[in-house]
Amino acid sequence: MAVVVVGGGPAGRALARECAALGVRTTVVDPDPGRPWRATYGAWSDELPAGTPVGLVASRARVVAGREHRLARAYSVLDNERLWRLPDEVEVVAGRVVERTGSGVRLADGRVLTGEVVRATGAVGGRAAQTAVGVVVPAASARPFVGPDEALIMDWRRPPAATTADPTFLYAIPVSADEVLLEETSLARRPGLPLPELRLRLHARLAAHGVPVPEGEERVRIPLDARPGPGAFGAAAGFIHPATGYSVAVSLRRAPVVARALAEGRPVVRSPRERAVHALRMRGLTALLAMGPDEVPEFFDEFFGLSDLHQRAYLGGHDDLGGTVRAMVSLFGLASWRMRARMVFPVH
Known part of the structure; x- marks a missing residue:
């Protein structure tokens, strides 16, 4: 063989x-x-199999949308060399x-x-993509954005400069004991948000806090569909x-x-359950792409208002069809009528 x-x-x-x-x-x-x-690979610690080479773990995680959400999950940055x-x-x-x-x-x-x-x-292939531009700064310089032993998964507050209405968020994770990756990210767009726009927004965030722009940057483009x-x-x-x-x-x-x-x-x-879960998630992507700039942070306020069990099922259960369905039904129940319409009748 x-x-x-x-x-x-x-x-x-x-x-x-x-x-x-x-x-x-x-x-x-x-x-x-x-x-x-050159990419930095991160994941929820509880989703990684035993023995995964991990370089650093942040014991706390946080999301900022319309409200702040503190998540009871550790976040790991993988050791690329190993x-x-x-x-x-x-x-x-x-x-x-x-x-x-x-x-x-x-x-x-x-x-x-x-x-x-x-x-x-x-x-x-595909047309929708996640794009991002990031830089690594000293941990002390990153304090306005993220605290010690913390991963900032999403901060949807609008950057000081932008030339389009597209929503983006700041992703900030420690990559060593004294360095932090700050990344301006467009979660999903068709086509992907251009890197110069992301670079403009990231540099504006840094400038607002007096943080110099370091040499070099990390660039991300992930096809989603x-x-x-x-x-x-x-x-x-x-x-x-x-x-x-x-x-x-x-x-x-x-x-x-x-x-x-x-x-x-x-x-x-792929098993039938994996294909079904993927199809449901693609439906979620279609709804996300149809949302207006102000609706995306609202959506994540509602998502991170779900129970920890539902969050984990939707974010990580690649073959958990029952858990995925229950999470989506629960999210629908929490959503406003306007958001429910986006979920059921997405138009983009």
Whole structure:
């Protein structure tokens, strides 16, 4: 039995590790396997499987919409260096796949690799996207935005400068003992909000508090409505949550399950429950895209007014159909009539 994982990001490498642990001959193909990951990966701590390499944990989390919400959940920032590592049993091939053959893949240089092929190259296509621009500043400079041992998941207060009415939020998380990532984020827009607009807003927030703009920035673009592909894993398989942009935690949780299926010769497919949950979340994305600028913070006030159980089910239960339905019904019950109309009859 052999597996060829096309794509060497967090999802592809997680699957390769699990396949190798089961004794499956595993190859990872990536155009530039030595390229460092520049993205910062964060997740709710309770959604990560045991053994996940974590660099830092914030024990407190907060959301600011129309009101402030303090969440009883820890938030983790992953350790990219350890997440990148692979066991010696995994062969890493630098190359670009140009053709999928009946028994494997053909690379641009003519090499042929044999094995069950799994595509983990990320989401491709779609029109809606989450975009963000971020900078890393000293923790002391970030104090106007986020406190010690705290993750600011969303702050929807409007920045001092903006050229469009599109709603954006500040995301602020500690990335080391003395540094914090501050990121201006457009949660969902069709097409994605341009990076220059996000950069303008972020720099305006910094300037309002006398924080110098550091060198370098992190840029994010996550497709939210890309069509999942067959024989895929991770974002390419539809693991991206269309209302949050998160996918790494579910990829890490699913890797052992998918690896076992591959080792046993079973096809890599999403279960009916996973497909149903994804369809419901896509419905939520459609409603979110239809909301006006002032309605989005109102929506999140209502969402974070749900019980902790309902929040967790909707944000993380990728195959929890019952929990997802109960969360959506509960949110509908809390919403104003105007917001209910947006949910039922979204027009964008």
